[in-house]
Amino acid sequence: MAPPSHFYNNNGAPQDAASYLHAGPGNAPPQDSCLLDADEFRRQGHQVIDFIADYYGRMDDYPVHPSVNPGFLRRQLPDKAPSRPESSDAFGAALRDVRDLILPGMTHWQSARHFAHFPASSNTVGALGEALTAGINSVPFTWAASPAATELEMVVVDWLGKALHLPESLMFCGGGGGTLLGTTCEAILCALVAARDRKLVDIGSGRIGDLVVYCSDQTHFAFRKAAHIAGIHRDNCREIATYRDDMFALSPAELQAAMQADVDAGLVPLFLCATVGTTQTTAVDPIRGLCAVAATHGVWVHVDAAYAGSALVCPEFRHLIDGAEAVDSFSMNAHKWLLANNDCCALWVKKPALLVAALGTEQEYILKDAASEGHDVVDYKDWSVTLTRRFRALKLWLVLRCYGVEGLRDHIRGHVRMAASFEDMVKADPRFQVVAKRQFALVCFRLRAPEELGGPKAANALNRRLLEEVNAACSGPYMSSANVGGVYMLRCAIGSTLTEERHVREAWTVVQNVASSLLTKMEMHEDY
Amino acid sequence: MAPPSHFYNNNGAPQDAASYLHAGPGNAPPQDSCLLDADEFRRQGHQVIDFIADYYGRMDDYPVHPSVNPGFLRRQLPDKAPSRPESSDAFGAALRDVRDLILPGMTHWQSARHFAHFPASSNTVGALGEALTAGINSVPFTWAASPAATELEMVVVDWLGKALHLPESLMFCGGGGGTLLGTTCEAILCALVAARDRKLVDIGSGRIGDLVVYCSDQTHFAFRKAAHIAGIHRDNCREIATYRDDMFALSPAELQAAMQADVDAGLVPLFLCATVGTTQTTAVDPIRGLCAVAATHGVWVHVDAAYAGSALVCPEFRHLIDGAEAVDSFSMNAHKWLLANNDCCALWVKKPALLVAALGTEQEYILKDAASEGHDVVDYKDWSVTLTRRFRALKLWLVLRCYGVEGLRDHIRGHVRMAASFEDMVKADPRFQVVAKRQFALVCFRLRAPEELGGPKAANALNRRLLEEVNAACSGPYMSSANVGGVYMLRCAIGSTLTEERHVREAWTVVQNVASSLLTKMEMHEDY
Structure with a gap:
């Protein structure tokens, strides 16, 4: 059967696989060994290394989790691949798009303020x-x-x-x-x-x-x-x-x-x-x-x-x-x-x-x-x-x-120590409770619901709202949640390589401030 | 129950997780955010880029497939990880070991002379x-x-x-x-x-x-x-x-x-x-x-x-x-x-x-x-x-x-064209046959067994030996085999990014020379 029209070449004549094999030398495209050229790799490679290093250096400027809606990126990109590279520096242009279009829409798992899920611990040697x-x-x-x-x-x-x-x-x-x-x-x-x-x-x-x-x-x-x-x-x-x-x-x-x-x-x-x-x-x-x-x-x-x-x-x-x-x-x-x-x-x-x-x-x-x-x-x-x-x-x-093994121990113990600090801070604030005993570097906690608030469902709703508002704070921490036996709780998983004590303290301050604001609103019956 | 002895610290006193949490500030190891330091990444990253570029530049010097025996690398490495990094430039030392110990034991899938299996086509942008x-x-x-x-x-x-x-x-x-x-x-x-x-x-x-x-x-x-x-x-x-x-x-x-x-x-x-x-x-x-x-x-x-x-x-x-x-x-x-x-x-x-x-x-x-x-x-x-x-x-x-899509077409067509050339060369040598019609960039071929050699089993043995000797040639091509319906054949899969016409011609010359030598030995009844 005849191929559809777009499989014809410009002359309208059908072109099959064989016709490409016997093109004269003038028609032969360049051999593509240049696609793995050592010097080109060096040039582009150094660009990429600087790009990633700049990203690490700028990590703190990004909100951990982007404020974007579904479809935000799909709408910005063409619906098909280009036929030819757009410019002679297509790679440089693409890197700029990674910076300007893609990174702002990422969840930054390497951020010092990423406390959600479990860590995806990166480092220079592993990367x-x-x-x-x-x-x-x-x-x-x-x-x-x-x-x-x-x-x-x-x-x-x-x-x-x-x-x-x-x-x-x-x-x-x-x-x-x-x-x-x-x-x-x-x-x-x-x-x-x-x-x-x-x-x-x-x-x-x-x-x-x-x-x-x-x-x-x-x-x-x-x-x-x-x-x-x-x-x-x-x-x-x-x-x-x-x-x-x-x-x-x-x-x-x-x-x-x-x-x-x-x-x-x-x-x-x-x-x-x-x-x-x-x-x-x-x-x-x-x-x-x-x-x-x-x-x-x-x-x-x-x-x-x-x-x-x-x-x-x-x-x-x-x-x-x-x-x-x-x-x-x-x-x-x-x-x-x-x-x-x-x-x-x-x-x-x-x-x-x-x-x-x-x-x-x-x-x-x-x-x-x-x-x-x-x-x-x-x-x-x-x-x-x-x-x-x-x-x-x-x-x-x-x-x-x-x-070395000792270096990895230091790495783990540092996070366990920070998690213990976070746990101590939670315990020191009577409005909160640690819901599950901390064993490693994850702290599960929640706001105790005021008595007048009602039952467990309302307490869960309060804590869900707490998490949403904590995560919405622009330069704040990003945490996730768990629901065990019907009890909703926040999870603060410490483990990002970039996380230091100060990030943990700042995260707790954000949680406390959001909680204060929420509880105040509740007292004023504005929202409940 | 008591932990085994090596879980005790130097004083012989058992040490549990809690004791690490309350170490005084003097005992605290450094925070490990330096493991993802932007400047360190830049320094090590440029090293790695140069390392890979040098590898590409040197690719032709490696035999595609190393001549090593099972256990060759395991025997050279310590049986456990170091406790601490061996030196202040552990990363540089490790890179040297990659160059001196590991690369010589790799099969170089990116070699221009890798014609085995199917390609694993790399390129600067993908890598x-x-x-x-x-x-x-x-x-x-x-x-x-x-x-x-x-x-x-x-x-x-x-x-x-x-x-x-x-x-x-x-x-x-x-x-x-x-x-x-x-x-x-x-x-x-x-x-x-x-x-x-x-x-x-x-x-x-x-x-x-x-x-x-x-x-x-x-x-x-x-x-x-x-x-x-x-x-x-x-x-x-x-x-x-x-x-x-x-x-x-x-x-x-x-x-x-x-x-x-x-x-x-x-x-x-x-x-x-x-x-x-x-x-x-x-x-x-x-x-x-x-x-x-x-x-x-x-x-x-x-x-x-x-x-x-x-x-x-x-x-x-x-x-x-x-x-x-x-x-x-x-x-x-x-x-x-x-x-x-x-x-x-x-x-x-x-x-x-x-x-x-x-x-x-x-x-x-x-x-x-x-x-x-x-x-x-x-x-x-x-x-x-x-x-x-x-x-x-x-x-x-x-x-x-x-x-671009056109660039990918050039890439595919270049390999298809080279495979067609290889196929033509096989067909031009009456000692050989193309066993299965070429459709893409894989050529399946074998040496016709001389009549006096005997049945299909002997023909298969001859072609198996041909492949072994082709692959053993130090700077020769590396191919693989197939066995379809009892017929053993050599597979020449063209698709490495670095492969150019000359590599295909050289590969064919190696196959022809090995075949001539084998057939001569057979005529002299030296080996059969």
């Missing part, structure tokens, strides 16, 4: 490690596809595991092994599929609908998402209730009751996702007790330490994973609080062979080469959802080299 | 776009978490879709929509889970074991991997045989027969993964015919154009996806051949609501904010496996801006 990786641009999906990249990953996951005081059984040096993925959801999904496949061998592959997975009502949604993707029935995900009296930790006794009930109902317990440092309040599930329960049911235990895993670099936090020798897999996001820049999720497993059995390729046609055959070589494509992968090990290795 | 993203280090998991990052992604997937001549129904402007993920396996997995969930609503969630997915025996393993992860029974993945007479394309008639057989057996056809540009030989499945078959069975059609999708920027290739209006989803890796640097996989879907239904979070506690409620806002965390994500749109937008 430049990413730049190096992008410059080298290798695809280390097998050992052969980039031997040094694979081996550095093997080295650095052991380095990190030792720095975090993980059991040796999870590291290469102890018969296990680790890999660097993008995110926790990927890590859990990989572990879950390995566990699922092992279990289905035992009970028969037709019984996928009988498999049950366990977590608490505080577990991050990433787990439910992973379980759903892996084909676990939505009704077979047990979210076990937690209580404030237990600091929102999952109770082994409740887990045992839930598993036994499932067994009695003819179902098959499969997988437990325990959390060290939950997203809402940084609760820590008791690993040893949970593993003991899981073991009686042949259940795979994964520990999700996405946020708090970084704190394990400090020995004073190691007791939080006592009993971790019994877990099957463990993951943490080094990009959250360990300076590894987004993205960098480390996953360790006790039995890599189970990962490979679940995720490995059977077709080896283009992937094997003589060097890897018959040797103890890791092909990381078989350890993850993805086949293509980035050389993430480089930045993590640079961070560990350049700061 | 520096990654560096910018790493410097900004935002986490745009929701619109609110970085409005400009989300909106730029929405803009750029439409730009790219238009540039590739995709149907508007797959773009935001036509009621569909796209996102930027890491890899094709993720893209297929997302589409598959959406399709699975929709089908299970119709047939009952207990019937996951009855779902059947379809592909050809040429489809990339990523599809089988995704299907397995999603809980599709391994026995329910139909790999339909292809034939050289059909140029290894999937036949609609064979697909229809397979689907009907499954229906007759009480199974439920779910999903077809069609490929435009297979990994082994760049075969193109006939979209229109396959979609017609799929429609009669209510089957979701995904098109995996991981490699060849980039070629669609040229109108002369558009006919290869005729009928794409009927597909449900489409993905391609802009990091392979469209200068977007690893990683950047674009996924478009006709009905984003189905993706969100399958992958969306139910808990909105910390994720929503007032700005996004009630508006037509995309929260990309609900479009993918991962929640955390990188700001990939920035580099792709920079590439499209700085080269």
